[in-house]
Amino acid sequence: MSKVVLGGGLGGLAAAHYLTKKAATQTLTLIESSSRTGGWIKTNLQENGTVFEQGPRTIRPRGEAGSNTLELVEELNLTDQIVPLVSSHPAAQNRMIYANGSLHLLPSSLFGLFKKQEPFTRPLVLHLLNDLKAKKKSVQDESIYEFVDRRFGREVADYLISPLICGICAGNAQEISVKFLMRKLFEYEQQYGSISKGMVQNFSLKSKKATALNGLVLKAKKEKWNIYSFISGCETLPLALKESILKNNVNLKLNSECTSMTIGQNNVTLHLSNKEVITADYLISAIPARNLGMLLQKQYPDLAHSLLNLVKNVSVAVVNLEFKNDLIINSAFGLLVAPKEELPVLGVIYDSCCFPKENGGTVLTVMMGGYWFEKYFGKNPSEKTLLDVALNQVKQILSIHDIPVKSKVNILHHCLPQYVVGHDDHLNEINNYIKTHQLPISLCGSSYYGVGINDVIMSAKSAVNKLIFR
Ligand SMILES: Cc1cc2nc3c(=O)[nH]c(=O)nc-3n(C[C@H](O)[C@H](O)[C@H](O)COP(=O)(O)OP(=O)(O)OC[C@H]3O[C@@H](n4cnc5c(N)ncnc54)[C@H](O)[C@@H]3O)c2cc1C
The missing domain is CATH 3.50.50.60 (FAD/NAD(P)-binding domain)
Structure with a gap:
């Protein structure tokens, strides 16, 4: 055989x-x-110990698939290599959105949902309540953008979902399938008429199903890991x-x-x-x-x-930057840019907030292009062009004017699939x-x-x- x-x-x-x-x-x-x-x-370990990730940098421990990976990690004897980020850490709680020319913190608590917070013109909870009023539309599938626009309103589609899709697959929310990427929410509407009703039903079913956890899965749950990586990178x-x-x-x-x-x-x-x-x-x-x-x-x-x-795969330019000083004012996982801003950057990950270096300093990863790669960079941009664009974006969005002590540019051609x-x-x-x-x-x-x-x-x-x- x-x-x-x-x-x-x-x-x-x-x-x-x-x-x-x-x-x-x-x-x-x-x-x-x-x-x-x-x-x-691919991890590029620098001589000074800085981890420059070219591709993925964090893994989610939750859900069946998350538990399966943790079991594999345990089987491969990698438990002592893990660096977790716990849920109470600011980098696990805070996510920023760049919209209308400035940075905004997304609500991370129930209380935050009731406050009016820019870029939204009303408290997020009102957008969510819209789901109770919105009529059910029977469809085989539709784009995540259309779905969210229908159920929660245009602002949620523009400032929450569109940047989120950039973060997941560097894609355009107006083309990505809701049925595939947010299957549960899609099914809730089709089955129960609204997402809220579906969630209530599902909550009562879920609370009946308790599974026994052990090993690393149990440890991750007990210690409330939000995401994790490894000492020497992914x-x-x-x-x-x-x-x-x-x-x-x-x-x-x-x-x-x-x-x-x-x-x-x-x-x-x-x-x-x-x-x-x-x-x-x-x-x-x-x-x-x-x-x-x-x-x-x-x-x-x-x-x-x-x-x-x-699937059509889109290309991403990944620019890793290291600065000598601590330059991030509000600790967060990173920021995502609303595509409406029409900027070449998809998002910036604050690597050094998630996994700080012993001797301080700032490490960032700037992700650029994706669905809009050719629009902003043509077919074959030089590394110098990409580095200059990344530094300009970091200057504009984060007001970081320092010169990096280290940088690395990678063009990942056709790296991320688009589930349309x-x-x-x-x-x-x-x-x-x-x-x-x-x-x-x-x-x-x-x-x-x-x-x-x-x-x-x-x-x-x-x-x-x-x-x-x-
Ligand atoms: C920039 C970026 C950031 C990401 N961030 C995260 C993250 O933070 N967290 C997360 O969970 N995921 C993340 N991902 C997603 C995750 O890394 C990928 O989905 C995953 O690594 C894909 O693995 P794969 O084996 O399916 O494909 P690939 O990595 O594409 O492997 C396919 C392999 O097949 C080989 N191959 C192709 N054609 C042939 C052929 N004809 N003959 C022989 N070999 C062939 C290729 O050389 C390649 O090695 C990220 C991805 C990218 C690109």
């Missing part, structure tokens, strides 16, 4: 890890086109996964791009850029849907068409095709079931379970 996992990002590494646990005797190959594993997760996780799969004799092939693929009823043949040919009886694909679509165009044009059109309206249906079509044609493949990774680290790991676990129960 031989299996192959295609793609050595977090999804592929997690799939290989779960496969070695389920069936230790099989031959397992992991194929990755680049010279390293980890995909978008890349700690894929590095530990790599070590674990190598120990379990997974055949890891780096610098090996899959350039073509043939799928039979009971086997899959992959042709690699180094001329090697790999045949296996099952494939877990952990590469972006678009890349898989291109590989299947000749043999399965319908499936390839669905895969190619499932209809994503759920397209995903079902793809899964039905694979099932009906009994193809020996399953899919995981950020193109399909969510962009967060937790979602990607969960998708890898499900892909492995599909194979086991085949």
Whole structure:
């Protein structure tokens, strides 16, 4: 029995890890086109100990998927590497929005909902109460922006949801599917007529379901972790996964791009850029849907068409900055910019507020572009241009005029998937095709079931379970 996992990002590494646990005797190959594993997760540790994250920087411990990641972290013996941010910390409570030319603190308590706080022209609670009056609209799916505008009003759509979507996937809320990204809220309206009614119903159901917690999941709950990372940054996780799969004799092939693929009823043949040919009886694909679509165009044009059109990935410029002095006046997780401002910046993360350095100083990450990358930067901006733009934005928004002691610019081309309206249906079509044609493949990774680290790991676990129960 031989299996192959295609793609050595977090999804592929997690799939290989779960496969070695389920069936230790099989031959397992992991194929990755680049010279390293980890995909978008990359930590640049500076000589002075500063952590510059190029991709993800924090993980949420909550929910089923959050618990699953914590279990994995524990299994990989990474517990003592964790740095948590607890809920009472200002960086966990405070989130800023840049709108109408200035910075505003979002309400973080029940009391805050009753106060009129800019950029909103009335207390947020009144917007929320709007949901009780708003008529139900029966739809298959719609954009998050339209949904929120209908139920809570334009200001919530512009100043809360649109910046939030920039923070989640660097996307345009007017295109992202509410059914996919805020499934519960969407279902509440469809099922109960309003979100508030749905929440009340769900609360009574939820309080009946108590699950036993233990290990790191219990510790995170008891200590009220809001988010966490690792002492040496997020890349700690894929590095530990790599070590674990190598120990379990997974055949890891780096610098090996899959350039073509043939799928039979009971086997899959992959042709690699180094001329090697790999045949296996099952494939877990952990590469972006678009890349898989291109590989299947000749043999399965319908499936390839669905895969190619499932998600469009947007590019992000990530600029890490370190300043000698403490320059952040109000501690917070960071700020998000309302797209209405028409600025090239999506948001700024206050890394040194979340995880302060021993000897002080300020570390920030400026995220730019996303859905609007080409509009602001064209196709191929230079690192110097991006650094200048980032510094100007930091000056304008945060009044930071200092010159950074360290900086790093990375352009992440096509890094974040956009789950546009209809994503759920397209995903079902793809899964039905694979099932009906009994193809020996399953899919995981950020193109399909969510962009967060937790979602990607969960998708890898499900892909492995599909194979086991085949
Ligand atoms: C800037 C940024 C910030 C983020 N912040 C957070 C955060 O704070 N918290 C959080 O939870 N999540 C965050 N995320 C999301 C998370 O990091 C990603 O969703 C996740 O890492 C994606 O993993 P993946 O394995 O699905 O994909 P990838 O990382 O894209 O891995 C796919 C791999 O497949 C390989 N590949 C592609 N085609 C082929 C081929 N033909 N042959 C062989 N190999 C191939 C690629 O080289 C790559 O290594 C962030 C993402 C980005 C980009």
